[in-house]
Amino acid sequence: MLTMASYGFENECKEIHDSWGRINQLIQSLASRTQLERQQIRETYKAIYGEDLVNRFQEAEMMSNNTNDTAAAGISPKLCAALSLFMLEPHERDAVVAREALEQSHHTNYCKALVEIFVGRKSSQIFLTKQAYHTRYRRQLDQDIANIEPPNSYQKILIALVTSHKAHHADVSQHIANCDAKRLFETGEGSPGAIEEAVVLEILSKRSIQQMKLTFSSYKHIYGHDYIKSLKREHSGEFENALKMVVKCIHNPPYYHAKQTLYESIKGRTEDKGGLARLLVSRAEVEMDEIRTIYKNKYGIELRDAICESIPSGDYRDFLVALATK
Template sequence: MGYLHYHPPQVPHTMASKYPSSLNSSDREKDCKEIHDSWGRLNQLGHGLAHRSRSQLQQVRETYKAMYGEDLVDCIQRAKGVDSKNEICMVLSLWLCEPHERDAIVAKDAMAQGDTKYRALVEIYVGRKSSQLLLMQQAYRARFKKHLDQEISILEPPTSTQKMLVALATSHRAHHVDVNQHVAKCDAKRLYESGEGRAGSASIYESTVLEILSKRSIQQLKLTFSTYKRIYGHDYTKSLKKGTSGEFEDSLRAIVKCMYTPAKYYAKMLHSGIKGTTMDKSALGRIIVSRAEVDMKEIQDVYQKKYGMKLYDAICESIPEGDYRDFLLALITRLPSSSSTS
């Protein structure tokens, strides 16, 4: 893997990525030996792993367990003993996990932290296909012996975000229909009439939103929000700012932005994480790990346009030099894999 001191490469984004689908046995064993000998040199370990494809990472993890009798993720988790290693070990272990396994771990952490990290759950329920969410829930149940949907539904005290997550979970279990323009138009009209064109009460508005979230697929909801903009001339989230913004509106705004304009949502979350203005201290690493194989190029473009600085430079400027920063830089400069999925 070549664990030399990391100097982030300036790779043009137009270059195609060429990750072999698999490693031969000698390469896998060599990688694992270098990993086993790299404890204490997390910079070198992280750089090598950052530039492996998803299939290669899985092969390395399986080979490491066969050679040394331990799961590589568990080994990295145990290395978190020193405070300065907490962040790098967290992102390294998440990167090695399969996406559904990673989501399960992130979801459990979000449940433990409470409302400060509710957006991690929003990102999972909004950003995954129903098949992916099912795999995550199975991984959650296998690892933690609990049902995530049930844990969310009994949270105390109940919050607006909790209600919306329960609705989205219901939608993922129930919907099996294609997107429909007529349904989108009707839903957009209902949202308008119960919201900014409100004739009813706040409770009617909330019940309308929750009903639509629980009955429509993510793709159908995206069509509804684009239809809303076409009919009423502005994004649906603009309407949430026109009146007095409360907890329900704040939660709904985050869900809609993550669903409808994900690159903008993640760029803003990364900026807050870099500047330290979010209560969710793990947001920066979590988002870079989860989006590195999905839409990191688009997020970086939005970030530069919105904040007038490259994401790479913002991380260098604000995050202390060390293993954690180097690994984040390695992930955002990696070439996209052709097998990446959202």
């Protein structure tokens, strides 16, 4: 039965259903749609055909992976995975990304994906993501992060970020920012030894992302350079490297996404193989214009052209380009 919210998308759903063997047409039908339109298409498709469109993409991905025959599934596994993520609501998508990230064997991989979530989402969104994670996997996201083995610095920082979404106040304070900036200096480059992890983790766990942004701005105003510079000393270790990733993402998310995720993925300089599709899917309707501009200014090439140069021609590349130019 069609709901009022989904009424009017019957023709689109029929087009999607009938064009399953014509993948490029399927891509064009979906890539240009907004989040709300995709949600309505998903509801309408299920009402008409009795099947969740997301599940169909996931089943096609499994079939293609198991048979190693894209013709059998009608669609490549990479494209299936990207389309299924694209059709999910944002909090559902983040839950899936978080689970896949935690199943990675290398901690820098899962840290990148989770940092994008915990730094780039509001606390209300994080709450919905945790609910979706529990509903889908019957597990607690916080607990899964805390149970990562072996324990490492990336895990410590993620736990602090998780805690910050529970404890912080919505309002930002210049006074708190100045005090935190001084504490970061005194326990970092202002001291002769290694950075005091406990102090940094305490600040991260008690402050909102907006408050941390103000702190880093205050740090530069007081000491004349970015906080990130203090983390590039010779004795920097795993904790400093993990912290650098988080600070860069907090300080300027579009620049971080353009450089640390897109450029590194396009150039094959990262083990985070899903980073390119993950970022394009999640930010296509959020800040892609700004990311594209930063990418062009920094690397002298349009993002779509960079994707075309690095990804073999085909439906998967077509979908990524559609998202990059959305």
